[in-house]
Structure formats: C-alpha cells, structure tokens
Amino acid sequence: MEIINFADQNSVINQYLSEIRDKKYQQNRLLFRNNIERIGQMMAFELSKTLDYKPKTITTPLGTIDIPLPHDELVIATVLRAGLPFHEGFLSVFDHAENGFVSAYRMYTNREHTEVGVHTEYMAAPSVKNKTLVIVDPMLATGGSMAASIEALQKTGKPKKIHICCVIATPEGIDVVKEALPEGSTIWCAAIDPGMNAQKYIVPGFGDCGDLCYGEKL
Secondary structure (H helix, E strand, O other): OEEEEHHHOOOOHHHHHHHHHOOOHHHOHHHHHHHHHHHHHHHHHHHHOOOOEEEEEEEEOOEEEEEEEEOOOEEEEEEOOOOHHHHHHHHHHOOOOEEEEEEEEEEEOOOOOOOEEEEEEEEEOOOOOOOEEEEEOOEEOOOHHHHHHHHHHHOOOOOOEEEEEEEEEOHHHHHHHHHHOOOOOEEEEEEEOOEEOOOOOEEOOOOOHHHHHHOOOO
C-alpha cells in the first residue's frame, strides 16, 4: 500500500491548499471551487505517470510518429456532493474516463454529534472489472464514507487497481480505508492533517467542503 502526501513535496499544490484553508479566501465560493478543481488536475497529472502505456502510431500531415499513450481503462468515481469540483479536475485531465457517483454520507448517531455512522443510498457507475478505479473525495476524515464507497463500487467487478485521492486526510481515516482496499492500491493526499475534533471534522483542515463549495445544507 503506497501513500503519497504532496505536502511533503514542493509543488504549486501547496499554494492552492493554503488558499482554500484561509477563512477570508473561503468567502468566495467560486475561487474555493476552482482551487479544489485545480488540486484535482495536478493530482491527476501525477497519477497519470503511474498508468500503463502503449505506443500508438499517429499520422501527421508530414509523416507518422509513435507516441506512448495511457493503456488503462479508467473509471473516476466521486462521493456526492463535496466531491464534484474535485471530480471535474480529474475529468479535465482524464477526459476519456468513465464516471461513477456514490451518495455516501455520514450521519451523527448521538445528540452530542461525536459518533458518526455512514449511509449509502444511491450509486450510478459502470462496471469496474479489470479497470483502473480512481475514487476522489476531498475529505478523508473518519474514512467511513470512503470505505462504504469502495465496497459499493467493487460490487460491479474487481478492478485492476484502485487509487484513492483526497485533498486532506487524517491518519485515522487512512487506517480505515487501508482495511477496505486490496493490495497494490495507492492513496494520494494533498495533505495529511493530525486528526479530528469531537465532531469528527479534520483539524486544522478547512471546514465542510460541500458547504464551502455549494452553500450550507439543512
């Protein structure tokens, strides 16, 4: 199991991440969504280097040339609703990929809002059998929603490989997801934060990604 943390590297992803963490920057939803999307684009580019490639002969106006092109069949899946701009970033890079959507969300199970359960009620996805499955979700906090999504998507077939991609993760969430993943999977993170507060929000994190992208929900 490989875990890639871009916060350990020098890249422009750190600039985008610093901005979406900033309370003042978050006041503009368009800018916030754009940076979530841009982190998705950068992460997708890095992930593209790990795919299998096969040369293809391209005919130009003046001749031919062999160019190595990705050979994997990709399915990009996201967890509604917070994952949508992150998903768009990946889709703008992997524009030939198939797409999947899972409605898996956490629900507090006690009055103090300190215990969390996961509810999955909707999925629209193609078969992932023998394909490279990329599951994108900005926040990997408890790991419950992601683990439920992995389980649901694998019911459509056994993928060739699974990549989990998030903006911010916690060590606890990574541990939960590792248990749900087959050998050879990879977890990609723009940053791994120390942990969560009593309400299971990532600290320091940047708040509720879905609310910051689209407005508060009831």
